Amino acid sequence: MKLLSESLLKAMAASLNVEENCFLDQCGGRGNMIARFNFYPPCPRPDVVLGVKQHADSSAITILLQDKEVEGLQVLKDDQSFRVPVVPYGLLINVGDQVEVMSNGIFKSPVHRVVMNAERERNTLAVFIMPDVDVGIGPVEKLINEERPRTYEDIKNYVALFFPSYQRGKRPIEAAKISQEFH
Numbered sequence: 001m002k003l004l005s006e007s008l009l010k011a012m013a014a015s016l017n018v019e020e021n022c023f024l025d026q027c028g029g030r031g032n033m034i035a036r037f038n039f040y041p042p043c044p045r046p047d048v049v050l051g052v053k054q055h056a057d058s059s060a061i062t063i064l065l066q067d068k069e070v071e072g073l074q075v076l077k078d079d080q081s082f083r084v085p086v087v088p089y090g091l092l093i094n095v096g097d098q099v100e101v102m103s104n105g106i107f108k109s110p111v112h113r114v115v116m117n118a119e120r121e122r123n124t125l126a127v128f129i130m131p132d133v134d135v136g137i138g139p140v141e142k143l144i145n146e147e148r149p150r151t152y153e154d155i156k157n158y159v160a161l162f163f164p165s166y167q168r169g170k171r172p173i174e175a176a177k178i179s180q181e182f183h
């Protein structure tokens, strides 16, 4: 998992023509990998109950092993939902809010949710790659320019900022955005 996440973060940085360690370095030496097992029992009213309400992940990236038979994850874009197909034993890589900040908004952290299934249970394993809270993250300097002005503030401990907004049903990353009033 460590090797996979490091290789991904390096490849993502390299794909933007910036120094390959620039995302990884912001994760610091004492980042965490948090594994969450999600169990969704059959639900008689999938029309009114969600498995997980809509959110974007607070991680740098998330590595998700989906149930190998039962679908449920949906990505939301422009008020439309898109089903994520089942790929047995495949790992789904999701960009989290912290890589959106580091990439100055180039990589987008998608809003997603989980819908329930009336007949079948569903099991997934999400591994969240969490930067060291003491290091602090911010947009990589080389990704800030005239066409793409700095979108996000430098932030320490993104997770502390995340949960209060999430609980109010807001997008936490909005709180990290540079206020438009100053531009």
Ligand SMILES: O=C(O)CCC(=O)C(=O)O
Binding pocket: 036, 038, 052, 057, 064, 066, 072, 073, 112, 113, 114, 124, 126
């Ligand atoms: O169970 C899933 O398919 C996704 C779960 C999820 O979005 C999460 O744990 O953050």
Ligand SMILES: [Fe+2]
Binding pocket: 055, 056, 057, 112
């Ligand atoms: Fe998620």
